[in-house]
Amino acid sequence: MNGSGAVARYTLLELSRRRILLVFFIIGAIGIIALGGGLKVLYQVAASNPQSFASGSVDAATFNHFLELLFVSYVFQALAIFALLIAYAIGMTAIYHDLDSGSAVSIFSKPISRLAFAAGKILAAIVGLIVIVGLLALEARAVMFLFGGGLENALTGQLLAVVANAIVVMLIVLSVSTWINNILAAVVTFIYYNVVTGIIATVHMLADGGLIGNAAVRNVFDVLYWLVPHQLVSSAIRDLAKAQIEIAGGATSNQALASVPAPSGAGDIAWWGFTVLAFAGLVYYAVRRRQV
Amino acid sequence: MAGVVSVQNLRKRYRRRDPWAVDGVTFDLQAGQAFGLLGPNGAGKTSVVKMIAGLLRPDTGTVSLFGSDPGNAVARKDLGFSPEDPDFPKFLRASEVLDYFASLLGLDQAERRRRIPETLAFAGLEAERRQIRQYSKGMKQRLGIAQAILGRPKLLILDEPTADLDPMGRRDVRALIERLKASGVAILLNSHLLSEVELVCDTVAILARGRVLKEGAMAEVVPEGSNLEDVFVRLVEANQPQRDHLPSFISDTTP
Ligand SMILES: Nc1ncnc2c1ncn2[C@@H]1O[C@H](COP(=O)(O)OP(=O)(O)OP(=O)(O)O)[C@@H](O)[C@H]1O
Ligand SMILES: [Mg+2]
Numbered sequence: 177m178n179g180s181g182a183v184a185r186y187t188l189l190e191l192s193r194r195r196i197l198l199v200f201f202i203i204g205a206i207g208i209i210a211l212g213g214g215l216k217v218l219y220q221v222a223a224s225n226p227q228s229f230a231s232g233s234v235d236a237a238t239f240n241h242f243l244e245l246l247f248v249s250y251v252f253q254a255l256a257i258f259a260l261l262i263a264y265a266i267g268m269t270a271i272y273h274d275l276d277s278g279s280a281v282s283i284f285s286k287p288i289s290r291l292a293f294a295a296g297k298i299l300a301a302i303v304g305l306i307v308i309v310g311l312l313a314l315e316a317r318a319v320m321f322l323f324g325g326g327l328e329n330a331l332t333g334q335l336l337a338v339v340a341n342a343i344v345v346m347l348i349v350l351s352v353s354t355w356i357n358n359i360l361a362a363v364v365t366f367i368y369y370n371v372v373t374g375i376i377a378t379v380h381m382l383a384d385g386g387l388i389g390n391a392a393v394r395n396v397f398d399v400l401y402w403l404v405p406h407q408l409v410s411s412a413i414r415d416l417a418k419a420q421i422e423i424a425g426g427a428t429s430n431q432a433l434a435s436v437p438a439p440s441g442a443g444d445i446a447w448w449g450f451t452v453l454a455f456a457g458l459v460y461y462a463v464r465r466r467q468v
Numbered sequence: 469m470a471g472v473v474s475v476q477n478l479r480k481r482y483r484r485r486d487p488w489a490v491d492g493v494t495f496d497l498q499a500g501q502a503f504g505l506l507g508p509n510g511a512g513k514t515s516v517v518k519m520i521a522g523l524l525r526p527d528t529g530t531v532s533l534f535g536s537d538p539g540n541a542v543a544r545k546d547l548g549f550s551p552e553d554p555d556f557p558k559f560l561r562a563s564e565v566l567d568y569f570a571s572l573l574g575l576d577q578a579e580r581r582r583r584i585p586e587t588l589a590f591a592g593l594e595a596e597r598r599q600i601r602q603y604s605k606g607m608k609q610r611l612g613i614a615q616a617i618l619g620r621p622k623l624l625i626l627d628e629p630t631a632d633l634d635p636m637g638r639r640d641v642r643a644l645i646e647r648l649k650a651s652g653v654a655i656l657l658n659s660h661l662l663s664e665v666e667l668v669c670d671t672v673a674i675l676a677r678g679r680v681l682k683e684g685a686m687a688e689v690v691p692e693g694s695n696l697e698d699v700f701v702r703l704v705e706a707n708q709p710q711r712d713h714l715p716s717f718i719s720d721t722t723p
Contacts, residue, residue: 281554281555282551283572284523286544467523
């Protein structure tokens with residue numbers, strides 16, 4: 177589209193000069209190294225003590241595997257949090273700053289359509305998010321070499337899920353911040369996406385797991401569930417929970433895993449695609465209606 | 469000569485309970501014409517030019533820009549718009565802003581390489597390496613004018629272009645307007661500097677509270693022996709309630 181490439185290019189250049197993204201990235205990067213290094217030191221301390229693995233309840237390999245599991249599950253949480261922070265940081269500024277500063281006045285007087293502008297902004301926001309979260313994930317992947325390995329695919333799957341979820345949040349913030357103040361937009365998005373949707377998804381999951389008996393409640397939440405965006409979940413979350421239970425010596429059952437989200441199915445992924453299109457459409461609509 | 473802008477019965481208010489910011493404005497602008505849009509603060513000048521540039525939607529009435537709706541991107545191909553209080557993406561440098569806007573204008577690499585340094589030099593910003601967020605008001609104003617001429621427009625809208633400029637900048641803008649006018653570019657100028665308007669514009673419209681009080685060729689509006697400022701002040705004051713000019717606590721002689 178005419179002009180959307182230029183909008184995307186210069187929005188990315190601006191993002192790369194924004195200190196807050198750099199700060200998020202550095203904190204994330206240091207956190208991952210510290211976490212991996214710390215767990216590895218823990219292992220070394222345990223291994224250097226001959227008594228540690230003598231009793232026979234855990235051998236060195238199992239312990240190492242356990243630490244790696246621990247690391248990966250923390251990394252999953254950290255990636256999800258940082259992806260969300262970065263999605264908010266980009267979503268709150270990519271379009272809003274142009275509107276708030278008045279830059280949009282000069283930009284919109286140029287021969288660029290609002291569609292091309294919105295497309296360029298969305299493209300830049302998504303690329304920015306993927307680059308930052310991707311670099312953090314690469315770093316986590318490198319740290320995993322410290323351990324035995326074997327969980328790399330889990331990391332990739334979870335990375336995809338985390339980025340996919342963050343894109344939805346970012347598009348919501350982008351569109352809402354085109355109408356209202358960006359801090360309000362973040363609050364509105366947080367309430368909609370992280371609170372309301374979170375509650376609906378959790379109740380729906382519990383109902384699916386058989387923990388809610390009342391059929392009427394189950395039906396209501398079945399309907400609500402398909403009115404809100406779905407957080408995508410990779411199979412890694414359940415695999416990890418299963419492995420942790422096994423390492424602790426327990427037996428895995430459906431009951432024990434009921435509160436651990438099941439991997440997203442094709443329906444959820446299709447629904448995700450639909451929500452991305454819908455919210456991208458909303459961004460365009462907001463940009464188009466906007467007077468500056 | 470072909471009509472560049474045609475504005476018919478334009479009305480606009482920002483919110484339903486507000487008074488009309490623009491209340492039935494009609495005028496035409498031809499190629500090679502320099503049109504001065506004058507009026508007191510809040511008269512609606514900026515609102516009118518923003519509707520012409522497709523930035524605001526009129527409530528009623530029509531705007532035609534080169535024969536099309538200014539909401540269409542193609543209609544703005546030959547428009548240069550220098551906003552009042554211009555601002556730009558604050559983490560970019562002037563050369564980057566111009567390259568960004570040159571891309572939006574569809575200029576190819578060769579044209580960009582030729583025009584951007586010359587435009588920066590015209591604006592006196594060729595040696596400036598800092599980002600926009602470190603610019604002074606006048607520097608932003610200079611960049612605002614620079615980006616408006618980058619596409620070699622056939623219509624140049626200048627909304628108070630010299631308000632923040634130093635004397636050299638003002639002289640440059642005056643020369644720019646003269647030069648463009650001579651080459652057939654239409655100019656739409658909003659300004660409070662009436663002596664300047666009197667020098668460069670051949671047609672003026674005086675606006676107050678959204679309505680055109682007077683419009684015509686400069687020679688008609690300003691009679692022999694008078695000047696534009698006198699005409700303006702008389703006209704505007706006749707159309708608004710008289711007021712004391714100083715607060716009483718200032719004008720009171722006894723403290
Ligand atoms: N964004 C806005 N929201 C609400 N009202 C606005 C907005 N912009 C302008 N107005 C109102 O519209 C009217 C016309 O404003 P406008 O900016 O067009 O005046 P102007 O003639 O350009 O004034 P100035 O000489 O001070 O630049 C004013 O009453 C103003 O309060
Ligand atoms: Mg104004």
